């Protein structure tokens with residue numbers, strides 16, 4: 601049985617939910633939601649080989665109309681040196697391009713939302729980090745679009761992991777954990793380098809992309825281009841987000857995750873406890889649900905078909 605309903609009931613019964621805030625990202629007016637069919641992507645994935653990376657093949661997973669329309673545009677930028685002025689890094693922030701609606705604040709309308717226009721922008725920028733001269737075949741454009749989508753999704757996936765941890769702690773302690781953390785630590789530090797959750801959400805993209813199935817689906821060239829893009833772009837991200845580079849390598853991601861767990865438990869930016877034991881229970885931070893069932897592509901241009909059919 602799905603755990604969703606019992607958890608929503610638990611949160612309501614124990615007064616653990618919070619009010620929605622006006623400044624939180626929401627779907628633009630007149631936009632449409634299209635559920636991303638994760639199983640369709642998975643079904644095209646072969647564990648030993650990844651996607652069948654044959655550059656002559658036709659588009660398999662995404663809407664061919666989009667892919668063919670983008671070929672000319674993308675071929676102009678593939679392999680070109682990145683230029684901040686030519687990209688949308690400064691304006692199209694991670695959490696405006698995609699967002700996580702928590703169960704605590706949105707009830708049954710929880711999930712991850714990713715804007716179609718941002719998937720395309722990110723994909724184009726990732727293309728800049730391919731080897732110059734790489735042919736813009738439909739198959740390559742498709743993999744770049746998936747890379748753009750995965751990048752935005754994996755950032756938001758980390759926010760879902762944080763909420764999942766909050767729910768586990770609330771079930772164990774029967775007291776509010778997630779909303780106090782959001783109110784006393786996350787929101788007051790948003791926009792500053794003290795915001796650890798956003799640094800780790802960005803680092804999560806870098807870290808998780810190398811796991812299955814993302815790396816195999818993207819193929820070696822697009823995987824490497826995506827990581828190079830992320831490493832380059834993090835430095836231009838707003839305070840907090842830009843600290844992702846500090847948490848990418850070695851044990852730093854685990855250390856950051858432990859520190860964040862202590863912040864969540866105490867709802868304090870500078871928790872008094874020794875954070876290191878959280879590393880023993882790293883799976884506290886795994887998602888409580890199959891989040892891939894709750895991912896939507898948000899299409900705001902009238903008449904535009906979704907990327908994910």
Ligand SMILES: [Zn+2]
Nearest residue numbers: 694695798801
């Ligand atoms: Zn975020």
